[in-house]
Amino acid sequence: MKVGILYSRIRKDEKLLLAELRERGHDVVKIDVRDLQFGLTEAPEVFADIDIVVDRCLATSRSLYATKFCEAYGVPVVNSAETAQICADKVQNSLALAGAGVPTPATDVAFTKEAAMESIEKFGYPCVLKPVVGSWGRLMAKIDSKSAAEAILEHKATLGHYEHKVFYVQEFVDKPGRDVRVLATDGEPVAAMVRSSDHWLTNAAKGAETDQFELDDEAKALVQQASDAVGGGLLGVDLMEVGGDGEAHSASEQSSGETPRDSANYTVHEVNHTVEFKALNQAADVDVPATVVDWLEAKAAAETKQEVVA
Amino acid sequence: MTECVECGADVTLHDNAEVGEILDCTTCGAELELVERTPPVLQRAPELEEDWGE
Numbered sequence: 002m003k004v005g006i007l008y009s010r011i012r013k014d015e016k017l018l019l020a021e022l023r024e025r026g027h028d029v030v031k032i033d034v035r036d037l038q039f040g041l042t043e044a045p046e047v048f049a050d051i052d053i054v055v056d057r058c059l060a061t062s063r064s065l066y067a068t069k070f071c072e073a074y075g076v077p078v079v080n081s082a083e084t085a086q087i088c089a090d091k092v093q094n095s096l097a098l099a100g101a102g103v104p105t106p107a108t109d110v111a112f113t114k115e116a117a118m119e120s121i122e123k124f125g126y127p128c129v130l131k132p133v134v135g136s137w138g139r140l141m142a143k144i145d146s147k148s149a150a151e152a153i154l155e156h157k158a159t160l161g162h163y164e165h166k167v168f169y170v171q172e173f174v175d176k177p178g179r180d181v182r183v184l185a186t187d188g189e190p191v192a193a194m195v196r197s198s199d200h201w202l203t204n205a206a207k208g209a210e211t212d213q214f215e216l217d218d219e220a221k222a223l224v225q226q227a228s229d230a231v232g233g234g235l236l237g238v239d240l241m242e243v244g245g246d247g248e249a250h251s252a253s254e255q256s257s258g259e260t261p262r263d264s265a266n267y268t269v270h271e272v273n274h275t276v277e278f279k280a281l282n283q284a285a286d287v288d289v290p291a292t293v294v295d296w297l298e299a300k301a302a303a304e305t306k307q308e309v310v311a
Numbered sequence: 312m313t314e315c316v317e318c319g320a321d322v323t324l325h326d327n328a329e330v331g332e333i334l335d336c337t338t339c340g341a342e343l344e345l346v347e348r349t350p351p352v353l354q355r356a357p358e359l360e361e362d363w364g365e
Contacts, residue, residue: 134362136363
């Protein structure tokens with residue numbers, strides 16, 4: 002198959018993917034989106050005869066538009082523009098998860114400092130303030146006091162891009178020092194790992210330690226639901242363990258004494274659409290790039306079949 | 312082998328270096344992007360942007 006890789010930076014993840022695709026004899030076209038002009042109707046020449054495009058753009062803004070253009074040109078792309086749009090924005094991400102009945106941390110969105118402050122006071126301390134667009138744990142704030150909340154809100158309102166004036170306030174989930182990252186293809190788990198840290202942020206990008214994780218049936222079902230909720234694709238689904246062992250309850254549950262989320266053992270806090278998998282590839286016994294390429298081959302074959310039928 | 316655009320030190324490329332990959336200059340620490348493979352051409356890598364990630 003002829004595969005296009007949309008990119009603006011080649012990370013280890015892309016190198017793993019490129020190596021696997023080339024090893025299998027696929028025709029790989031690297032497409033640096035920084036070099037292109039996207040017209041409204043005609044695809045840039047580089048897209049000619051491509052069976053499937055894989056969006057690996059590092060910049061979310063580019064990912065959103067590039068996938069949209071691919072679809073406008075009739076070029077099959079994974080992940081879809083719709084999936085990218087939902088996953089790129091934490092508000093849309095949370096709405097999709099909650100709308101699909103997937104357990105997800107309680108969240109408020111407010112547009113003024115005053116309204117955000119009311120949410121923060123409602124959640125109690127600590128709670129969490131996140132940027133609506135962002136990754137790798139950047140600009141995340143765990144708010145421990147009213148004075149800290151006031152300072153952070155003031156900074157965001159005064160110094161930030163307009164997106165920082167959309168205040169995304171979330172309950173603090175007292176997870177057991179780790180969270181779970183699952184790489185999934187259309188909801189089917191490829192591999193999973195726990196990311197552990199003494200810090201409240203457990204992103205691999207923040208230096209968390211990783212280890213393989215065996216998913217139970219409940220987690221597998223949640224991964225499928227979360228994937229469906231955002232439109233499917235090659236996704237990184239992030240879960241936190243809550244409730245099940247009676248130790249790791251969310252802050253609001255602890256203060257209210259409520260039963261933890263209908264006794265669910267997990268809460269899904271995010272789904273990532275240009276998922277990095279190098280850490281998972283090291284932690285898990287699975288050959289992650291090989292499994293991803295298996296899936297891509299099946300996707301491309303399905304697209305070709307669909308074209309023939311049409 | 313090529314030269315760091317920041318400090319002029321020698322930079323060695325891995326055999327499987329890819330265009331678009333970021334290399335660190337071991338002398339000055341600059342982040343360099345490989346923009347041509349043969350012959351190798353490096354330029355200073357773009358600064359981290361707020362929307363970067365996964």
